[in-house]
Amino acid sequence: MRGDTDETRTRAVSVLESNRRDGYTIPSATLYPFQWNWDSAFVAVGLVRADPAAAKREIRTLLDAQWRNGMVPQIAFWSDAEGYFPGPEEWGIAADRTGGTVRTSGITQPPMVVPAARHVYERTGDESFRDAVLPALRDYCEWWRTERSDDGELVWVRHPWATGMDDSPAWRGPLERFDPGDVEYVREDRKDEDFAAQRPTDWDYDRYVALVRQGRAVDWDEKRLREESPFVVEDVLTNALYVRACESLSEMFADAGDEEQAEEWDAQADATRRALRERRWDDELGLYVSHDLVSDEPLSVPSVAGLLPMLAGVPDDYQRERLRETLSAFLAYDRVVPSYVGPDVDYDRYWRGPVWQNTNWLLERGLRRVGFDEAAARVREDSVSLIESEGFREYFNPETGAGRGSDRFSWSAALYLDWTA
Numbered sequence: 363m364r365g366d367t368d369e370t371r372t373r374a375v376s377v378l379e380s381n382r383r384d385g386y387t388i389p390s391a392t393l394y395p396f397q398w399n400w401d402s403a404f405v406a407v408g409l410v411r412a413d414p415a416a417a418k419r420e421i422r423t424l425l426d427a428q429w430r431n432g433m434v435p436q437i438a439f440w441s442d443a444e445g446y447f448p449g450p451e452e453w454g455i456a457a458d459r460t461g462g463t464v465r466t467s468g469i470t471q472p473p474m475v476v477p478a479a480r481h482v483y484e485r486t487g488d489e490s491f492r493d494a495v496l497p498a499l500r501d502y503c504e505w506w507r508t509e510r511s512d513d514g515e516l517v518w519v520r521h522p523w524a525t526g527m528d529d530s531p532a533w534r535g536p537l538e539r540f541d542p543g544d545v546e547y548v549r550e551d552r553k554d555e556d557f558a559a560q561r562p563t564d565w566d567y568d569r570y571v572a573l574v575r576q577g578r579a580v581d582w583d584e585k586r587l588r589e590e591s592p593f594v595v596e597d598v599l600t601n602a603l604y605v606r607a608c609e610s611l612s613e614m615f616a617d618a619g620d621e622e623q624a625e626e627w628d629a630q631a632d633a634t635r636r637a638l639r640e641r642r643w644d645d646e647l648g649l650y651v652s653h654d655l656v657s658d659e660p661l662s663v664p665s666v667a668g669l670l671p672m673l674a675g676v677p678d679d680y681q682r683e684r685l686r687e688t689l690s691a692f693l694a695y696d697r698v699v700p701s702y703v704g705p706d707v708d709y710d711r712y713w714r715g716p717v718w719q720n721t722n723w724l725l726e727r728g729l730r731r732v733g734f735d736e737a738a739a740r741v742r743e744d745s746v747s748l749i750e751s752e753g754f755r756e757y758f759n760p761e762t763g764a765g766r767g768s769d770r771f772s773w774s775a776a777l778y779l780d781w782t783a
């Protein structure tokens with residue numbers, strides 16, 4: 363068995379090497395030819411097991427794309443690679459907004475880079491890495507709470523792409539509310555015929571593109587977008603990772619001897635954690651849900667995102683026991699954990715049902731944090747065996763285990779290195 367694992371690990375390293383560009387790793391050579399924010403964070407988590415110097419560089423390159431206001435963008439277009447829409451012209455971000463080093467998109471992604479940086483520091487013990495990244499990580503966390511929070515507790519996003527779970531059924535309500543009009547564009551993500559049933563629908567894409575064009579039309583004026591955008595959502599996954607980000611920041615500051623900053627970020631983690639526990643719990647579904655700030659309504663769907671506050675130490679005793687019951691619906695599959703288990707589930711389509719390695723990795727750690735060790739072991743076992751039977755696919759059908767989306771996908775390779783270390 364270990365022989366098979368070693369052989370798969372060698373292949374994982376070679377996938378990451380072939381997807382590596384100058385200082386960063388692209389998610390997939392066939393679909394995503396630039397640097398993506400939380401992809402790089404997951405890559406660093408696994409890469410530190412095989413090539414610590416490359417893992418540190420991955421994070422530093424991502425932070426080199428940071429905007430002047432502290433935002434770390436969803437995509438950094440370090441090259442002029444073709445084959446992805448929307449590219450830098452479509453986003454139309456003025457150079458004085460970014461750090462000036464690279465063209466970027468106009469949104470962020472869940473703040474996984476902060477816990478990932480901490481993970482890399484923990485494994486390497488490299489204090490110069492810690493000290494070099496701390497200011498940028500702090501500015502990023504500060505940006506979230508000043509620019510992206512109405513109450514200083516929960517943070518919001520203004521595009522489904524910013525949530526990382528692009529076509530999650532949770533976003534249907536807010537997206538249904540607006541008419542994107544006649545948006546013209548050419549999709550680049552469905553060259554392969556099979557992909558039509560595995561990628562987001564045109565209905566979703568029309569709205570994704572309309573939201574980008576709305577941002578560009580107001581020159582990415584945050585205040586106006588907060589007031590006028592039809593999509594302003596407190597995403598439960600982003601908030602769970604924001605708590606983890608603040609905890610990680612606090613731990614790194616404490617380690618660097620800066621008690622004041624350590625306390626400040628610990629208090630922030632506490633405030634967001636408490637808000638999730640008290641305001642984002644859905645007792646009927648038995649998990650946490652995102653919230654639509656435009657209509658002031660909960661987005662009550664059974665998404666794996668709603669389990670991830672476990673990772674942030676959110677549940678009280680009552681919620682923990684309810685979550686144990688809810689988990690049984692997510693674990694009732696041959697291969698776990700599906701990204702969504704509601705009535706209109708689609709096991710082959712993107713974030714509408716398939717199993718993803720990154721949410722599995724977060725969930726496994728969440729389950730351990732609340733003491734659900736058996737469930738955690740199951741998630742880990744299935745994650746590893748899906749890769750061993752299907753390869754480093756982007757996502758997997760939970761009923762059949764079949765690999766879906768692109769192949770040689772970076773975070774699947776990286777997280778395999780961490781799962782099997």
Ligand code: 2M8
Binds near residue numbers: 389398400525526527
């Ligand atoms: C997917 O999203 C991108 C836009 O960011 C896309 O479909 O074009 C998502 O799975 C997202 O979570 C991921 O970061 C990205 C790159 O792997 O692909």
